[in-house]
Amino acid sequence: MSEKPEMSEEPKPRRRQARGERRITQLLQAAANVFCANGYTAASTNAIAREAHVSPGTLYQYFPNKEAIAVELGGRLMHEMREAHGQAFTPENLALPLPDLLDAVVDPLIEFNCANPVFLALMHGSEIPGRIAEEHDALHASLIERVRVLIAHYLPDSPPEECVRIADMAFAVFKGGLALVLAAPEGPERDATVDELKLVLLRYLDPVIGGTHHARDGLTTSRNH
Known part of the structure; x- marks a missing residue:
C-alpha cells in the first residue's frame, strides 16, 4: 500500500494578517483623535470604537482595554x-x-x-x-x-x-x-x-x-x- 504524500505546511494567512494590521492602524488613528480631543483620562474604548466606525466587540478583538491601545x-x-x-x-x-x-x-x-x-x-x-x-x-x-x-x-x-x-x-x-x-x-x-x-x-x-x-x-x- 503506497504512502500518502506528506501535506506541506499551509502558508501563513498573509492576507488576513494584512487586514488585521490595517484594522489596528485604523483603531490607533481613532484613538489618537480621541486622545487629542478628550485627553487620555476622559477617553473610553466606546469613544474610540465610534471614532473608528467599528463595534466595541471588534475593538476588543485587538485590544483588551484603553491602556493597551495607549x-x-x-x-x-x-x-x-x-x-x-x-x-x-x-x-x-x-x-x-x-x-x-x-x-x-x-x-x-x-x-x-x-x-x-x-x-x-x-x-x-x-x-x-x-x-x-x-x-x-x-x-x-x-x-x-x-x-x-x-x-x-x-x-x-x-x-x-x-x-x-x-x-x-x-x-x-x-x-x-x-x-x-x-x-x-x-x-x-x-x-x-x-x-x-x-x-x-x-x-x-x-x-x-x-x-x-x-x-x-x-x-x-x-x-x-
Missing part, C-alpha cells in the same frame, strides 16, 4: 520620534553653520510633533500608563543628552557643568517655542512661528558658539514654498 500607540510614536532624533543629530550636521544646524536639528523634531499632535497629548496627560511614562522619560533624557553632546562639541574647553547649563537652557527654549508652534494655525503663521523660534535659539547660541551672523535671512524652514 501603550501600542505610544510605542509606535516613540519609535518615530527616535527616528526624528536620528535625522537631527548626525555628525554631518555638526559641520554646518549655526543657522543651517538649527534647520537640520529643529525641523525634523517640529515636523514630527506637528504630524503627531497626540504625542504631547498622550505623553503629558494625567494618568497615562506607567510604561509609557517610563519610555517617554528615557526618550526625553536621551534627547537632552544629545543636545548636551552637541554643545560640548562646540565648547570642548568649557567646564562640563557650563555645557550642561547651556544645553538645558536651549532645550527649554525649544520646548516653550514648540508649544507656540503647535498652537499656531497651520500655514504661514506656523511657518513664521518656527522661524521666530529658530531666531531666538540663534541669538542665544551665537554668542556662545560664535562664528555665525544674526540674520533672519539665514533662517529657512523646509515648509517655505
Whole structure:
C-alpha cells in the first residue's frame, strides 16, 4: 500500500494578517483623535470604537482595554520620534553653520510633533500608563543628552557643568517655542512661528558658539514654498 504524500505546511494567512494590521492602524488613528480631543483620562474604548466606525466587540478583538491601545500607540510614536532624533543629530550636521544646524536639528523634531499632535497629548496627560511614562522619560533624557553632546562639541574647553547649563537652557527654549508652534494655525503663521523660534535659539547660541551672523535671512524652514 503506497504512502500518502506528506501535506506541506499551509502558508501563513498573509492576507488576513494584512487586514488585521490595517484594522489596528485604523483603531490607533481613532484613538489618537480621541486622545487629542478628550485627553487620555476622559477617553473610553466606546469613544474610540465610534471614532473608528467599528463595534466595541471588534475593538476588543485587538485590544483588551484603553491602556493597551495607549501603550501600542505610544510605542509606535516613540519609535518615530527616535527616528526624528536620528535625522537631527548626525555628525554631518555638526559641520554646518549655526543657522543651517538649527534647520537640520529643529525641523525634523517640529515636523514630527506637528504630524503627531497626540504625542504631547498622550505623553503629558494625567494618568497615562506607567510604561509609557517610563519610555517617554528615557526618550526625553536621551534627547537632552544629545543636545548636551552637541554643545560640548562646540565648547570642548568649557567646564562640563557650563555645557550642561547651556544645553538645558536651549532645550527649554525649544520646548516653550514648540508649544507656540503647535498652537499656531497651520500655514504661514506656523511657518513664521518656527522661524521666530529658530531666531531666538540663534541669538542665544551665537554668542556662545560664535562664528555665525544674526540674520533672519539665514533662517529657512523646509515648509517655505
